[in-house]
Amino acid sequence: xxxxxxxxxxxxxxxxxxxxxxxxxxxxxxxxxxxxxxxxxxxxxxxxxxxxxxxxxxxxxxxxxxxxxxxxxxxxxxxxxxxxxxxxxxxxxxxxxxxxxxxxxxxxxxxxxxxxx
Amino acid sequence: xxxxxxxxxxxxxxxxxxxxxxxxxxxxxxxxxxxxxxxxxxxxxxxxxxxxxxxxxxxxxxxxxxxxxxxxxxxxxxxxxxxxxxxxxxxxxxxxxxxxxxxxxxxxxxxxx
Numbered sequence: 236x237x238x239x240x241x242x243x244x245x246x247x248x249x250x251x252x253x254x255x256x257x258x259x260x261x262x263x264x265x266x267x268x269x270x271x272x273x274x275x276x277x278x279x280x281x282x283x284x285x286x287x288x289x290x291x292x293x294x295x296x297x298x299x300x301x302x303x304x305x306x307x308x309x310x311x312x313x314x315x316x317x318x319x320x321x322x323x324x325x326x327x328x329x330x331x332x333x334x335x336x337x338x339x340x341x342x343x344x345x346x347x348x349x350x351x352x
Numbered sequence: 353x354x355x356x357x358x359x360x361x362x363x364x365x366x367x368x369x370x371x372x373x374x375x376x377x378x379x380x381x382x383x384x385x386x387x388x389x390x391x392x393x394x395x396x397x398x399x400x401x402x403x404x405x406x407x408x409x410x411x412x413x414x415x416x417x418x419x420x421x422x423x424x425x426x427x428x429x430x431x432x433x434x435x436x437x438x439x440x441x442x443x444x445x446x447x448x449x450x451x452x453x454x455x456x457x458x459x460x461x462x463x464x465x
Contacts (some may be wrong), residue, residue, distance in 0.1 A: 270453070279354070280442060280456035326395065338408050339385050339397025342453065 237262045237329050242249045250318050256286035256312045256346045258327030260280075269303065269310045270340065275323040283325070286310065288332070294325035314348075322350045355379065358443050358457035370373055373460045377424055377445030383407070384426040385446075386418055387441055390439035401426055432440040433464045 238261045248254035259270070270326040286294045286303050294301050298315045314321055324347050328340040355378035365371055377384050386398040388411075397410035401420035412418075415433075421425040430437060440461050444454035 270455075277458070277459050278440060280444070281354075282453050282455075285453055339387065339400055339410050340395075341397070342395035346393050 237251060237264075237267075237331070237341045238330050238341040239327050239341050241325075241327055243346045244344070245347040245349065247349040247351060248314075250317055250319060252317055253315045254317055254348065256314075256325050256327075256348065258310045258312070258343055260308050260329050262308070262309065262331075263330065264331055264333060268330045268332060269301075269326040270329060270330070271299070271301070271310075271312045271328045272342075273321075273323045274345070275320075280326075284312065285347070315329060318351050319350050319352060324348070335349065341349050354455040354457065356443060356445050356457035358441075358460050360460060361458065362461045362463075364465060365433060367432065367433055367435060368431050369413065369464075370429065371433065372438045373412055373425045373428040373430070373441055373443075373462070375428070375443030375445075375457060376449045377426070377443075377448075378455055381429070381447050381455075383446045383454075384424070385386050385419035385425070385443040385444040386412075386428050387444065387456075389442060390436075394441075395442075397426070430462070435464050438462055438464045 267288045269286045273281045284296045302311045324345045327343040327346045357376040382403045385400045389395045398412040400408040418428045440459045442459045444456045446454040
């Protein structure tokens with residue numbers, strides 16, 4: 236079974252600064268998908284960014300980018316120019332590409348991101 | 353707004369009771385997933401349905417069951433409720449067997465007293 240580990244229960248960053256959230260995962264599969272989801276106080280789960288394991292290029296979405304290290308099984312999220320609205324729980328998630336898509340997401344425990352004004 | 357609708361938003365019930373949570377997926381999405389989020393267990397995948405058929409099972413208790421109807425909405429049935437079943441229950445949907453992303457509803461907060 237796959238596992239996802241987020242070793243930082245809480246992170247704090249000054250507004251406008253850059254912060255990196257860590258995520259490692261364990262799998263024996265070679266083809267899979269990785270995601271970062273954001274959960275603000277409204278509790279809505281919002282997809283931030285996704286990465287296909289077969290792609291070497293790191294995904295980028297505006298101020299959000301990832302550092303995907305497949306050999307190290309590491310998938311960190313970098314948030315540039317942090318904004319107050321970025322304050323939320325961030326979850327790293329894994330999904331197998333096997334089984335015709337029949338599988339759910341495996342989530343990490345989450346990192347609580349605090350933005351200091 | 354993700355396009356996924358869950359009702360009710362909040363539910364308070366007593367131990368031993370049975371409740372039904374409802375989910376309407378995004379228009380056109382055939383896959384529905386159910387997740388449980390609790391303080392001690394985190395976010396856990398419960399079950400997936402695709403076009404009316406069960407496709408995958410996660411950590412779903414035998415007291416829990418789900419189904420997806422011809423109109424593609426889904427219901428999660430929780431029975432013989434225990435205090436430990438108190439959690440946030442999410443439904444998510446995705447197009448076909450899409451690997452790319454699942455869109456989450458706002459969740460149903462279940463409190464068992």
